Amino acid sequence: MASIPSFAVGVDLGGTTIKAALVERGVGIQHELSRPTEAEEGPAHVIRRIAEMVQALIERAPNREIAGIGIGAPGTVNWERTAVIYPPNLPGWGIVDLRKELQEALGLALPIFVENDANLAGLGSAHYGAGRPFDSFIMVTLGTGVGGAIIYRNRIFRGATGGAGEIGHMSIDYEGPLDRYGIAGSIEAYIGQRFLSHYARYRLLTQRDSLVHQMAGEDLRDINPRILFEAAQAGDEPAREVLAWAGHKLGCVLAAAVNLLDIHKIVVGGGVSAAGDFILEPARQTLRRYVIPALRDRVEIVRETLGNEAGMLGAAQLVFQLLEHPREDLEA
Structure with missing residues (x-):
């Protein structure tokens, strides 16, 4: 099995603000970005903003290599961790396959995992807080x-x-x-x-x-x-x-x-x-x-005193966990 890169991007998608960070495993946030969500412009616009932020963080990673992208979103996420389902504070979203849409916006086949934002705050706290x-x-x-x-x-x-x-x-x-x-x-x-x-x-x-x-x-x-x-x-x-x-x-x-x-x-x-x-x-x-x-x-x-960092750290940690132990997650 090929070694997994030590960096991942964690995204916290909020109704007002998108926050994203380049996270080094076991160390923490190395670079962080924040942009207005502009949710009223609809899902395609918001996904383009996420893609721009992710691309900027990939360029800061050693050799521009990351393990993948984790995204914390409000509301319900499907079992496969690909889609958000009628998220609150994101008008016009309905059911959006965020993994597919973001991969297409990036033009990259990177692993992308979506999870409820509170779950990722918990995971970030577990490993960093x-x-x-x-x-x-x-x-x-x-x-x-x-x-x-x-x-x-x-x-x-x-x-x-x-x-x-x-x-x-x-x-x-x-x-x-x-x-x-x-x-x-x-x-x-x-x-x-x-x-x-x-x-x-x-x-x-x-x-x-x-x-x-x-x-x-x-x-x-x-x-x-x-x-x-x-x-x-x-x-x-x-x-x-x-x-x-x-x-x-x-x-x-x-x-x-x-x-x-x-x-x-x-x-x-x-x-x-x-x-x-x-x-x-x-x-x-x-x-x-x-x-x-x-x-x-x-x-x-x-x-917990990490604030918004907890969600971004948890999003990146989810990438590392799922790439290392995918079967264990399915059985959890």
Whole structure:
């Protein structure tokens, strides 16, 4: 078997921004690029932008040789890891065979693997970030939505069709608010960025002594999780109460996941996780309260600090894994 090059390109395809990196195996990111997605221009335009970024990174690789390309995309990805299926925030995409389209745009027959972006954030954490001490953990990404991944023995657990790990759509109250898929009381409907901001606005609207009123504009119309965090850091008790409320909700869903999976370590990433212990400490307290006694002493929540790098690192790591052990992945 021919040796696999030590470099791969990892792409993080978002609705607003495309990020891509040249990754050296076991070392990390060597070069990184970022471009606006311009998603409103449609899939062909976005794929051309990805191809241009990938080509620029290939030219930076030693001897212009890479093992392949990994792409993290929002939403559902087919079992074969070739196509994205009606991804959110990418209008007009429907079902797109990203592998085929990108190979044609590049004019190269390089291996290309597509995977859900939260799954790749988990894989990146497992090999380069806060997940390295654990061979198995649950990854939660707190951002515009709430993403999830299950890492089992340093690989992505995909379920029966590739859709496992959608923790954001697990319900903690079947009479609660609806998320973007219409699921009542899902954790995303409480602590997704838009939902959390909406709750915080109404919770704090009448608390005129809160610092948030000086930071979020008239009627708190500009409120967001970052403002809540900055106010909490400055000692604002109402802001701290909102973040603690969010942390409690997070702890509830994580306890259900731990009880189901018997996986005891949780890694939390994404932009909202920047609130740190204002969210994570209440989550830890709630998690221990609702996990069965036999598992309680083993549970641990840590924060991932790699940010967007986790997804790109995970995308490149997926290339290395699948080229080295393709049969093992099919059987996982």
